[in-house]
Amino acid sequence: MQQTSADKVFNPPTLSSREFKRDNPPPTEDYREKLFELEKAGELEVQRVPEPYVELETKYGRIKKIPYQMTWHHKSCGQCGHIPGYSTAIFWLNRKLGFDYHDPRDQTSCTAWNYYASSTSNSAAQAGIAVRNFSQAKIDGYFPVIHCGTSYGHYKETREQLLHYPVLRRQVRKIMDRLKMPFVFPEEIVHYSEWVHAMRDRIAEMQVLDLSNVTVTVHPACHYHKLVVEDAVYDRDLFDGQRTAVISGLVEALGARVGDYSTWHDCCGFGFRHILVSRDFSRSFATTRKIERMKEEVNPDVTLTHDTGCVTTLDKSQFAAQAHKRNVGIPVMSDAQFAALAMGAHPYIVCQLHWHGVDMKPLLEKMGIDHKKAWAEFEVQAERIKAGEIEYISWEEADA
Amino acid sequence: MSIYADAKYSEVPVETKQALFDEVKADMRYEHQLYGCYECGICVAACPSARFYDFSPRVFAQVMAREDVDTFYELLNDSVWDCSQCFSCTRCPRQNNPGAVITIMREVAVNHGLQSAKEALKSYSRIIYKIMSTGTQVAPDMLQPDFFPDWGPDVKQVSENLDVWRRCVPPETMHTTELAWDVSEKTRLELYMIWKLTGNLEMIEKIDEGIFMILEEVMEELLEENGYDIDDFENLLEEDEE
């Protein structure tokens, strides 16, 4: 066929002919090298990722180590407080995979939700809080894995500041001396969704549900992949290495379908301050820019995300939107809950789906879960607690 | 002079505005957050707040780079609290971080107890109390229909069954209603000491005296009970400045 001049001028590569290649060195400095330099100079102690670990590629091609086990679970206040099945599912996955983990009482929130909402703090306090948690993890003998996307983002920001400002390191040193604790920083800041991504093949091996008829949309958390982009996990085989691979990699491994939509990169509308005291903004943004777009372009069975604020905003915003006849009604949960369900976790005792707003029943039916039976089982346990027969549901019961 | 014909706050002396501006600029983080601006608007396209408010990260980058203290003062009072702090604006081709400039501006607004900051945080104060005293920011007992009326009937169900439903959650650390998880007393006290050592209580006093007084009373009693001498935990940032 003869080429027209238009072909010569406009000839973009097709997706199948495009090859993923990194030809430039990373545009950023390697934070690990800097951390080790500071350790050598005696300024702080770096906690190494325990062996064995999985190596994953990050945005600029550097390798990140993700530990299998010996993990110190830095919990999230929004997850534990309002979406308890989120944290429970992460622990349940660790238990099912037979890993040693620690769920500490000597952990505080990163307090960054408050900081991004109100700015009633400062760099020294925020760095002090981060390092106190990290030092405690080291003392407890486990390596920190961060549950919340905002904690993860904020700790990455804090690391940048600690690496660049000697005055901040001096202040943190003084704080830690007063608390009689060491100044420790981990070699890697690991988000639990990276751990889920690293374990996705093992999770798929233990899968008991067929998810081939389930369509998923993915919402990536801003503080995961936009706030200090360096650490986020990318995979050349997913989205051509152009978008973070977490969540989507898991969905693929589980045999469900990932549906793409045009506002993938948009925020959820959480806003930190807004979700608590100015929710008209959060609701409008979540429904019109995310949920309605997904509904129109993909009509998924569920949307999965990997952060506290995103689950909350995307899920809870849909109720009031119905009054305005908006095109809503997509169940929302975390990748960890979805993975646990796929492995046969109880939808109410482990995944605690009754704390979510949007009706999950059509999704559960499609996944092959008998939700009526499951709810009856949950109620039996709740009645036993009310009757004083048992104090709480134990892990043994949840694991069964 | 402001770039806007209908500029507000002309009654505020320029020295006041300049002093606040200088404070933002003096923050150690500032020089790594603003490198000049192409006016390309990429940040605005990515910004959720720009879609629903009269708000623009580009304007922040421009005004700060031009050192236009009048418009800075207007943004400080009328715009900073609209930001979602999502950092979508870090897509900037100049490596600017308008969201992070806004974080610093908010800190300065709070430190000076600006009326606009007090108003923006009015119904938020009880959350400050929660995080500073317990170490967890949101707790199960905050799920009340009067606080979240737009979240549907599930909130009412959760609040009615709270105690039992919390005990239906398997992790032992999560059988709590007033805290997101069971933070040990020692750890809560360590957190409070960090707030003390970094001058955060003074900051809270400026923004909400009532919350400050309750916080101080409750936590300092706890510190004393546990044998800590509160005078050991004076603001060390001030020490650092000296």
Ligand code: SF4
């Ligand atoms: S951090 Fe603020 S200015 Fe930046 S994109 Fe988000 S809402 Fe907009």
Ligand code: SF4
């Ligand atoms: S993206 Fe950067 S350069 Fe472009 S308008 Fe925004 S701040 Fe300026």
